[in-house]
Amino acid sequence: MTRVSEEALETALHQLSEHVRRTADSNWTQAFLAGRRIAAAPYDSSTRGADRAVADLFTLVPDVRTGTLNPFINLSSTQRWLKNEQAGRSTVWNKATRGYTQTLLFNDNGAGGDRHIGNGIRADAIDVLLGEYQALGVTGPAGPALAVLLTRDIEWTSEPSTVELQTSAADKLGLSLEEYERFTTPTPLGVPVLGSPEWSATLLERSSFGPPPDVQPGTAAVQGHGYEEAPIEQITSLIEEFKKFATAYGITASDGDIHDLLASTLGSQFVLMAGPSGSGKSLIASALAAFFAKKDRRTRLEGSRFLARQEEFLGYYSHLAGQQFIAQSPLLDLLPLGSTDERKDAPIVIIEEANLSPIEGYLSALVHGLGGTEAGALDFRLHSRSDDVSTMDVDVTVPSRLTLAPYPRFFATINVDADSPSPARKVASRACVILTDTPSIEEARVSADILSQPSMEEADGPASTTLGRPSSAFARYNESGSDVYEEALLRRGKQLSEVIGTEAVNFRSYQKALFYIAWYVELAGEDEPQPDSVVVATAVDNAILHFVLPTLSAHQFAAAIEGLPDIAPTSVLASRVDRLKTALQGQTFGPSPDFWGALS
DSSP: OBOOBHHHHHHHHHHHTTSOSSGGGHHHHHHHHHHHHHHHTTOOSSHHHHHHHHHHHHBOOTTSTTOEEOTTSOTTOTTSEEOSTTHHIIIIIHHTSTTOGGGGGBOOOSSSOOOOGGGOBOTTHHHHHHHHHHHHTOOOOBHHHHHHHHTTTOOBSSOOOHHHHHHHHHHHTTOOHHHHHHHSBOOOOOSOSSOSSBOOHHHHHHSTTSOOOOOOTTOOEETTEEOOOOOHHHHHTHHHHHHHHHHHTTOOOOHHHHHHHHHHHHHOSEEEEEOOTTSSHHHHHHHHHHHHSOGGGEEEEEOOSSOOSHHHHHEEEETTTTSEEEEOHHHHHHGGGOOOTTOOSOOEEEEETGGGSOHHHHTHHHHHHTSSSOOSOEEEEOOSOSSOEEOSSTTOEEOSEEEEOSSOEEEEEEOOBTTBOOOOHHHHTTSEEEEOOOOOHHHHHHGGGGGGSOOGGGOOOTTGGGOOOTTHHHHHHHTTTOOHHHHHHHHHHHHHHHHHTSOOOOHHHHHHHHHHHHHHHHHTTOSSOOTTOHHHHHHHHHHIIIIIGGGSOHHHHHHHHHHOOSOOTTSHHHHHHHHHHHHHHTOOSSSOOOHHHHHO
């Protein structure tokens, strides 16, 4: 008696990973199989029953926290391995209840009410599934491969035929062989089902097909610089904590703005504060830095005109000056933030009036270093010597490379006017753009107490332990197997694309927006967001403002502002769009301005 071989299981997993093109499309197959397993077992039509069904079908490595597999998506997807705990509830149950189209696979309540997984799977569910496959342009999963997965723990006395293998799989789903063959394809497995070694959770975990290493809080490292991720309880209390912190220093802001600022800081390493003079850009940047970083882990740099290269801003090595490094004041401010293995808290750098010169010139390391979704460390190459170089100050030496880690944050304030050009598109596309508004006289009066408050520079980072990987919240969300954020963002992106006549959300904007959305929802304390969540809709529209509108051309921006439908009233976008529309309508001569032109 022997179970399927490790080779057969890994071959099956490879074939099943080619079933659909998009993660969301796999929801149909997952929901159908779970619904059939609940009926065949039988299990209760409840979240508990869904958990048991998903464990039967897809939990391959039970002793690992993320050992439940979505076998139908790309092998490299971060959503392939999900957490074992309540896996059925967070995946198929949520996808087969309100708001998701997978409810079509299930019965209504008998009185014409909503369809729901709790009412049991429809007798004609295979017909519904095949109709969806046709609409999506996909074929069913490979029948023999799916059968290997479903029957992985059956002990065979001899090599089973394809018919025997698929009949056993059909039995597990409460189907006949004919019904099983209707929704699958006859793609041959290509290897024997039995062989040595037998499959096991241990072998699978060690293989390239297994779950990724389970990095628990406190064990992560970035190029040798460890840091500890904050527990979720600290995250959900941040809004109230920052509100109290800001109030103590005479700063007032709406709950919505605070929520947005925190999500932007947690989810992005490069934040551009854009707005007219007096709109609070520097104050906001200072408050966030003082809240998230200790005094010795933050600094402020001043931009200036006519800078073209990093050497002009930070300094350069000179043979003519006695083989010394001519260090400019910004470098002297940055050097104390250089990483050591002992520091686990992220450094924060504020760059005032950053666009007085092109940022991509004098801070090219910043622009290139933050070109991806996140950077554990940012390196400034200062000279080519192998040893530290002395400066005019006998107490200061300059290393060949200055490293800021882990996960440094940069806040850049910019004025966009006739004297200060807008940032290049390559800069804006790497940033989260915060659009600040000039406060009303009433708001200014409320904030007048700041004149008698202690200096914010004395604050010592009460939340310094919470700032870490921008992707942390999205990684936690990924483990649930949900795709609420992706679907909401894709839906909004499609609406915007139809309005402007071209693809609106590029790959980088999409990824950065998802990080922001995940933090925004987590800060709101919403554990299992549904497709109709107001919080998700608000986060998506905020993300459009931060990551998409600043990168559009002038005519695309004008079309987007005038035509974007149903903006979430609780979003920052809703409170800013009237100002942007006014700027467009006030353009009497010449072409319509883009996002940055509208600010000036």
